[in-house]
Amino acid sequence: MPIQLKVNGKPYELSVEPRLLLVELLREDLNLTGTHIGCDTSYCGACTVLLNGANVKSCTVLAVQAHQGEVLTVEGLARNGELHPIQKAFAENHGLQCGFCTPGLLMSTAYLLSKNPNPTEAQIRKAIGGNTCRCTGYQNILKAIRAAAGLMNSVAMVKPNED
Amino acid sequence: MYPAAFRYYRANSMKEAAGLLLELGEDARALAGGQSLIPLMKLRLARPSALVDLNFIPNVSLIHKPHQEIRIGALAHHAQIADSKIVEQVPILHDCAAGIADAQVRNRGTIGGSLAEADPTGDWAPVLLTLATDVHCVSVEGERTIPLRDFAIDAYTTVMRPGELLDEVRIKVPPKNSAGAYVAFKRCPSVYASASVAVQLTMQGKACEDARIQLGCVGLTAIRAQNAEAELRGRPISERTIQLAGEAAMSEAEPQPDMRGSVAYKRVLVGALLRRAIGIALRRCSGEHVEVSHEYVGRN
Numbered sequence: 001m002p003i004q005l006k007v008n009g010k011p012y013e014l015s016v017e018p019r020l021l022l023v024e025l026l027r028e029d030l031n032l033t034g035t036h037i038g039c040d041t042s043y044c045g046a047c048t049v050l051l052n053g054a055n056v057k058s059c060t061v062l063a064v065q066a067h068q069g070e071v072l073t074v075e076g077l078a079r080n081g082e083l084h085p086i087q088k089a090f091a092e093n094h095g096l097q098c099g100f101c102t103p104g105l106l107m108s109t110a111y112l113l114s115k116n117p118n119p120t121e122a123q124i125r126k127a128i129g130g131n132t133c134r135c136t137g138y139q140n141i142l143k144a145i146r147a148a149a150g151l152m153n154s155v156a157m158v159k160p161n162e163d
Numbered sequence: 164m165y166p167a168a169f170r171y172y173r174a175n176s177m178k179e180a181a182g183l184l185l186e187l188g189e190d191a192r193a194l195a196g197g198q199s200l201i202p203l204m205k206l207r208l209a210r211p212s213a214l215v216d217l218n219f220i221p222n223v224s225l226i227h228k229p230h231q232e233i234r235i236g237a238l239a240h241h242a243q244i245a246d247s248k249i250v251e252q253v254p255i256l257h258d259c260a261a262g263i264a265d266a267q268v269r270n271r272g273t274i275g276g277s278l279a280e281a282d283p284t285g286d287w288a289p290v291l292l293t294l295a296t297d298v299h300c301v302s303v304e305g306e307r308t309i310p311l312r313d314f315a316i317d318a319y320t321t322v323m324r325p326g327e328l329l330d331e332v333r334i335k336v337p338p339k340n341s342a343g344a345y346v347a348f349k350r351c352p353s354v355y356a357s358a359s360v361a362v363q364l365t366m367q368g369k370a371c372e373d374a375r376i377q378l379g380c381v382g383l384t385a386i387r388a389q390n391a392e393a394e395l396r397g398r399p400i401s402e403r404t405i406q407l408a409g410e411a412a413m414s415e416a417e418p419q420p421d422m423r424g425s426v427a428y429k430r431v432l433v434g435a436l437l438r439r440a441i442g443i444a445l446r447r448c449s450g451e452h453v454e455v456s457h458e459y460v461g462r463n
Binding site: 001017018019020021024040041042043045048054055056057059060061062064065067108111112126127128129130131132 | 169170202218270354459
């Protein structure tokens with residue numbers, strides 16, 4: 001099945017098997033291994049990417065469904081070698097331990113802040129409800145997201161889903 | 164995990180999709196948001212021979228309000244419904260849309276897919292059944308409108324015929340003196356609820372003119388709690404009537420014991436959720452803005 005899509009701003013034309021999952025397309029065909037496969041059952045959110053600006057679990061989307069779409073993965077957050085403010089905030093606030101869930105959390109944060117630049121504590125918690133951290137480092141993750149909102153509001157950065 | 168191999172068709176219209184499904188036979192499935200179907204296929208619990216993708220059909224996710232009816236396209240996803248200014252006017256719809264699963268699933272999962280799947284733990288059926296709701300279906304032969312109360316006849320079973328597709332949900336806007344609430348309890352965000360209760364109250368001053376109560380996750384389909392409704396209808400609502408309604412609903416539930424809890428636990432949950440939902444619906448009837456959604460442990 002032929003598909004066309006943009007990943008991190010770069011256009012691709014590919015031929016894929018219908019059963020290929022978006023996460024496998026990213027990892028195996030495009031070598032973008034920053035997007036992780038955790039539970040592979042649509043629970044943990046490690047595979048979260050933005051599809052047309054909305055966060056989705058890429059283990060539960062077929063690659064053929066991303067046809068004509070725009071995908072943003074964790075590799076697309078940094079610009080010109082400079083970390084995105086969300087990445088900076090996670091690094092500075094120790095918002096990760098083993099780091100496995102981090103790409104998904106960064107993308108869910110990117111989606112949250114693109115819709116709501118000043119989220120309340122409850123809104124942050126709700127926004128990452130679909131992202132599981134098995135190190136249970138949630139306190140610092142919450143701190144990092146609050147810091148990311150502050151950073152993004154202070155330095156006017158390009159929105160993550162615009163290129 | 165990969166699903167078993169299947170043929171993939173991208174439909175350009177609902178009619179075309181209906182025709183394809185009829186032609187491909189009962190092993191073919193329509194693909195809406197895929198948030199239930201794709202995990203089932205990955206676990207090989209479902210092995211459709213073909214998928215007909217509805218996501219590329221134009222204008223099937225519109226939300227509009229002709230006259231006093233809200234019409235939601237089958238492919239409208241939960242997040243889109245939660246953000247809709249039109250839907251905001253009927254708070255119980257927002258309660259439901261904003262709390263289903265998690266943000267990622269709400270961005271993909273659709274109202275049409277949820278109703279057509281008829282999962283006993285689905286959220287939309289109990290909510291929409293407290294309102295006057297019809298579903299509009301299309302097939303190659305034509306179209307028909309089915310009252311939602313006649314739509315799901317068993318777990319995972321609707322009255323839709325092979326080659327028939329749900330394309331729109333039509334909800335009568337309740338009168339000004341009517342308001343509802345939906346509360347669902349789940350163990351954590353990403354899972355189905357353990358039990359849920361939808362209530363729609365129509366008030367005449369302090370007296371309850373009409374009450375609609377639906378219980379979710381505690382039967383093969385949503386259950387209308389008629390005895391609980393009778394405790395409220397035609398009476399002033401007091402702590403006592405709310406208590407009686409809760410007790411009635413507990414015995415009207417038909418829960419199964421499973422990993423989400425025992426029968427006794429789920430009955431207690433139903434009673435508590437109903438009392439909470441009535442309280443919120445009453446506050447909304449008196450014009451108060453109350454924000455509620457699914458509840459889970461650790462949410463604050």
